[in-house]
Amino acid sequence: MSEAETEPLIAIYYAAPTLLAPTASPFVLKLLTYLRMTGLKYKSVHTLKMSSKGKHPFIVYKGKEIADSTLIIQFLNNEFNKDLNTSLNAVERATSLAFQRLCEENLVWCVVHDRWIVNTDAFLGQLEMSNMMKKFMSFYVSVRFRRVQQANLHGHGIGRHSDEEILQIGKRDLTALSNFLADKDFFMGSEPTLLDCTSFGLLEQIIECLPGSEYEQFIKEKLPNLVAYTERIKEKFWSDWKEQCAQKKAKHVNQPKSDKEGETLEKVKVEGQNGSGDAYAKSSEEEDATVQEKKTTGMLPVTDS
Amino acid sequence: MSSKMEAQSSGNVVQGEITVFGFGKSFLGPCLSPFNLKLQTYLRMTDIKYKPWFTTKMPSKGKIPYIEHNGKIVEDSSFIIQHLNSEYKKDLNAHLTPAEKAIALSFQRLVEDNLYWTLAYQRWLMDDSILDLIPFPNRFATKLFSWYTSLKLRPDLRKNMRGQGIGRHSEEEILKIAKLDLGAIADFLGEKEFFMGSQPSEVDAVIFGFVGLMTFTGSNSVSAKDVKENHPNLVAYVERMKQLYWPDWDKLCIPEGTTSWDEMQQQCG
Numbered sequence: 001m002s003e004a005e006t007e008p009l010i011a012i013y014y015a016a017p018t019l020l021a022p023t024a025s026p027f028v029l030k031l032l033t034y035l036r037m038t039g040l041k042y043k044s045v046h047t048l049k050m051s052s053k054g055k056h057p058f059i060v061y062k063g064k065e066i067a068d069s070t071l072i073i074q075f076l077n078n079e080f081n082k083d084l085n086t087s088l089n090a091v092e093r094a095t096s097l098a099f100q101r102l103c104e105e106n107l108v109w110c111v112v113h114d115r116w117i118v119n120t121d122a123f124l125g126q127l128e129m130s131n132m133m134k135k136f137m138s139f140y141v142s143v144r145f146r147r148v149q150q151a152n153l154h155g156h157g158i159g160r161h162s163d164e165e166i167l168q169i170g171k172r173d174l175t176a177l178s179n180f181l182a183d184k185d186f187f188m189g190s191e192p193t194l195l196d197c198t199s200f201g202l203l204e205q206i207i208e209c210l211p212g213s214e215y216e217q218f219i220k221e222k223l224p225n226l227v228a229y230t231e232r233i234k235e236k237f238w239s240d241w242k243e244q245c246a247q248k249k250a251k252h253v254n255q256p257k258s259d260k261e262g263e264t265l266e267k268v269k270v271e272g273q274n275g276s277g278d279a280y281a282k283s284s285e286e287e288d289a290t291v292q293e294k295k296t297t298g299m300l301p302v303t304d305s
Numbered sequence: 306m307s308s309k310m311e312a313q314s315s316g317n318v319v320q321g322e323i324t325v326f327g328f329g330k331s332f333l334g335p336c337l338s339p340f341n342l343k344l345q346t347y348l349r350m351t352d353i354k355y356k357p358w359f360t361t362k363m364p365s366k367g368k369i370p371y372i373e374h375n376g377k378i379v380e381d382s383s384f385i386i387q388h389l390n391s392e393y394k395k396d397l398n399a400h401l402t403p404a405e406k407a408i409a410l411s412f413q414r415l416v417e418d419n420l421y422w423t424l425a426y427q428r429w430l431m432d433d434s435i436l437d438l439i440p441f442p443n444r445f446a447t448k449l450f451s452w453y454t455s456l457k458l459r460p461d462l463r464k465n466m467r468g469q470g471i472g473r474h475s476e477e478e479i480l481k482i483a484k485l486d487l488g489a490i491a492d493f494l495g496e497k498e499f500f501m502g503s504q505p506s507e508v509d510a511v512i513f514g515f516v517g518l519m520t521f522t523g524s525n526s527v528s529a530k531d532v533k534e535n536h537p538n539l540v541a542y543v544e545r546m547k548q549l550y551w552p553d554w555d556k557l558c559i560p561e562g563t564t565s566w567d568e569m570q571q572q573c574g
Contacts, residue, residue: 053473071478094489098411101486105418105469155468156418160366165384173414176407 010035010042010076013049014056018126020209022244026108027069028057030201034073036237037192038082070104073194084194096188096195099180102173103202109158110170111205114213116141116149118163122211128246171218177203178223185232192233200233322356323348323389324373329359331438333522335557339421340382341370343514347386349550350505351395383417386507397507409501409508412493415486416515422471423483424519427526429454429462431476434525440563483528490516491536498545513546521547521554 012035014028023029035042042059051058051067058067061079066072077083085093115123120141124134153159158166177199186192187199203226206215219226234241325348327341335357336342348355355372364371364378371380374392379385390396398406428435433451441447466472471479490512499505500512519529520543532539547554 055470055473068474090492091495094493095408095411097485097489098408098415098493101415101419102411106414151464152468152470155465157368157465157469160368161381172410176410179403180407180411182404 010040011045011060012042013045013047013051013058013060015048016046016128017244017246018209019128019246019248020126020211021204022238022241024123024126024205024209025056026111026202026205027055027104028201029204030197031057031069031072033200033233033237034076034084034194034197037084037197038076038080040076040080040082073197084192084197087191088188088193092188096193099177099187099195100198102176103198106158107170107173107177108202109153109156110166110173110215111202111210112149113153113158113163113166114170114210114215116146117153119210119213120146122213123209126209126211128248167214170215174206174215174219174223174226178226181225181229183225186229192236196233200230204230204234321375323353325355325357325370326360326372327357327370328361329357330557330559331522332440332559332561332563333438334518335551335554336518337438337522338369339424339515339518340368340417341514342518343510344370344372344382344385346513346517346546346550347397347507347510348389350397350510351389351393353389353393353395386510397505397510400504401501401506405501409506412490412500413508413511415489416511418469419471420483420486420490421515422466422469423479423486424515424523424526424528425462426466426471426476426479427483427528428523429459431526434523438522440559442564480527484531487516487528487532487536487539491532491539494538494542496538500542509546513543513550517543517546 012028012031014023014025018024021029022032032042050056052065053067055067057069057072058065059072060066061075066075085096088096121138124137124141127134127137129137150159158169161169181187184190187195203219206213207219207227207230210216238244325341325345328337331337334342336345345355345357360369363369364380366380368380370382370385371378372385374388379388398409401409435454436447436451439450441450463472471482474482494500494512497503500508516532516539519526520532520540523529524533551557
């Protein structure tokens with residue numbers, strides 16, 4: 001933590017960035033976008049440790065862990081007196097919640113299905129790691145991780161459908177998002193609201209982080225307003241997007257575990273930027289002694305919260 | 306009790322007739338499953354004739370309801386509705402704009418992919434009130450079903466909820482999520498006659514299927530009490546839908562005093 005700061009920082013825990021995005025998780029991206037929209041300062045701590053609910057992201061604030069992106073946002077809204085939805089009336093808030101559910105309780109599972117069942121190789125290619133690690137990850141995914149996701153998909157219900165049926169469901173949801181957005185700047189009008197955090201977090205994953213997928217093709221060909229929308233959000237809140245991604249290394253270095261792991265895992269340096277850029281500068285060590293961070297960069301990002 | 310991969314044929318298929326397979330009725334309602342009530346409400350809204358049938362056998366997706374239509378089994382209430390819309394040239398959403406259809410779909414997702422789990426949690430995992438809904442011939446049968454619930458149904462539900470994600474929350478958090486979702490439904494409905502306006506649409510079948518089933522057959526649950534106390538417009542709405550599309554609701558319930566499975570099955574045939 002920087003000596004100049006007197007306020008405790010919000011520490012966000014999630015897996016390391018990929019070559020294509022600051023995070024592979026739509027829920028982490030949702031939370032990070034919320035923080036940038038509200039101007040709340042935070043630091044990123046890259047870890048494979050999961051929250052008490054077994055997911056990413058989670059935060060540690062004043063020594064307390066809070067899990068689940070929605071609960072985290074509710075907490076931060078109360079703690080810092082923020083509300084991205086102040087301009088919305090009751091019907092608009094209800095509509096906003098319904099679309100949030102569409103994204104987080106249905107469409108995201110189409111992404112999980114594509115990423116972990118249909119097009120796993122495309123995802124592994126986005127991770128910054130040595131060829132040997134990639135082989136290990138490919139093996140781990142096929143033997144273990146894919147089964148976990150299949151069980152999750154089955155539990156949700158969508159996993160019981162055929163690949164084609166799941167694709168149809170995903171396209172239907174994406175079309176709905178496109179039709180609801182229409183030619184507005186943001187989902188609920190001319191100003192960004194909480195729904196934009198959710199929808200950007202998910203749409204960006206589909207557009208940029210599912211390369212070669214049918215969803216990517218569908219969105220780019222049929223729903224250009226969604227593509228323009230994500231670019232608008234990036235321009236406004238993620239001008240440092242490329243710097244926040246993992247950088248391709250010429251040589252992969254394995255680093256030993258130590259108490260200073262957090263600093264050595266630093267992937268995202270934004271120096272000399274105003275506003276929210278500074279807050280993301282360092283992933284320094286937390287006081288929480290239970291945090292153990294793997295040295296290998298670009299390790300498997302986790303299931304979404 | 307149920308075997309997957311083997312859908313049951315109703316045995317006396319009439320060409321063109323639709324048979325809707327489900328877990329049958331209860332003392333308080335014509336269906337035990339909200340997805341079944343959604344589907345049957347849609348059929349009534351579109352005037353498509355059908356025959357409900359009690360079954361414990363489930364086809365490949367392992368879910369209820371499913372239909373048999375012209376010898377073909379179709380599963381999943383949403384896919385069934387799409388199939389029947391196509392077969393019978395129906396479209397309850399014809400009057401909606403693309404943005405309105407999108408909003409309707411978003412609320413369908415809110416209900417079916419989120420609220421549903423919180424209601425299932427209250428129905429199955431909070432108490433034994435489910436046992437009051439179906440008939441048992443004797444105390445041993447009640448006990449047997451109770452064991453089955455504890456050894457199979459409840460663990461399966463917990464596993465599904467954990468996979469879906471909502472099962473990782475505490476009971477308090479799950480109930481808060483239910484409250485939030487029901488509040489959103491009530492706020493969006495407002496004083497409108499139907500969910501999207503003055504005309505019924507497909508999402509009305511969804512809302513009635515879930516909120517209606519909870520209101521009429523699970524009135525002691527936390528969410529039912531929440532709706533009764535805080536959302537009178539939602540109570541009025543489900544009453545309205547019931548009167549319009551289910552005037553025979555009470556006649557379809559299992560009569561009080563029924564105790565045998567066979568009698569119940571006949572009632573459902």
